[in-house]
Amino acid sequence: MAEAYWAWGVVNSDAGLRFRRAFLLDSLSANVARLDDVAIPWPDLQTLDRLVNTLFELESGTRANEEEAIGTWWSSADLRIVDWKVALSMPNPSEFQTGITLAELATEIRSGRSFDRGLALTTPTDNALPVVTGGSLSGRPITRWMPEAPGSTTAEVGDLLLAAVGKRANARIARQRSILDSGVYRVRIAEPRLTEAVAGFLNGQEGYGVRNSLVSGSVIPRINLRDLKQIRIPESVLTSDSPPGPLQPLAERLEHLLWAN
Structure with missing residues (x-):
């Protein structure tokens, strides 16, 4: 079982994802390699024993507890409070009526802009x-790097950055001043001390589920600015001493764990 967790970590690390992308491109050529022929780096027993528990915890964090799916339901909801898409997405839309919205927590939420x-x-x-x-x-x-232009959307150190496209928020806290592409939202939290808590919630399992219910588009899933502002952060998250979820993407955490040493 330890070997399986190691293999999972390797292929899902940043280096493993880059290799997989290159492998898929190579598969378009005439010489198609078989997946089971791919060689991956393998640790000695001491390294494997040292890392297996951490790999187990990381892998477990990617899965939610299974529950019986409900085929149909009826419920009532005040559409003045909750959007109709949310009201129809789950049996208990009241879960979205608790907590504080991103719009209330932030002094500004702004989309990045496309660049040439x-x-x-x-x-x-x-x-x-x-x-x-x-x-x-x-x-x-x-x-890519660019000189700042009058129309650029810039992030300052400490701003919360969120992905606009895809099913994951990939929330990050800006560590340097930067220019934001149209695929990134900038959230400037009014109380900077809460930024890590919000990032951790959006990167965690519960935040993933909340954001995913607001994503639209089957080919290119995207969350629009209006829906992003409606996401509510539970008050328990904001008063906790530690973030409820990771502050780095899974691939980056695996990259550091497996290859940093």
Whole structure:
């Protein structure tokens, strides 16, 4: 079983995801490799014993407890309080009526803007800021830099950054001043001390479920700005001494765990 957790960690780490993407591209060529022929790095027994419990905890955190699915239900909801999409998405929409909305917690919630890739720089310079995209929030490295322009959406240190596209929030706290792509929302929390708690909730299992019920689009799932502002953060999360979820994407945590040493 320990070997299975190691293999899971390797293929889901940032390096493993990059390898998988390259493998899929190679599969388009004439020489198609079989998945079971792929070689992955393998640890000695001492390293495996040291990491297996942490890998088990990380893998367990990706799954929710199973419960019986309800095929149909009826309920009443005040549509002045909760959006109709939320009211129809679950038997108990009152869960979305507790807590404090992001709009109430923030002084500003703003979307990034598309940028001309032809004008972007591929290496950092003193007069250019890193461009944060949805891929950057999921753990991919920064690959573009741009001088700040009047129309740019910039993030300051301490801002909460959220993915607009995809089923995961990939919430991150900005560690440097940067320019935001259209696939990123900037949330400026009124009380900075609460930023980590909000990020942890949105990256956790409960926050994932809340956000996922508001995502639209079957081909390219996306959460719009209006729905993002409606997400409610439980008061218990805001008063807790520690974040309820991770502050880094899973791939980045696995990358650090497996390869940092």
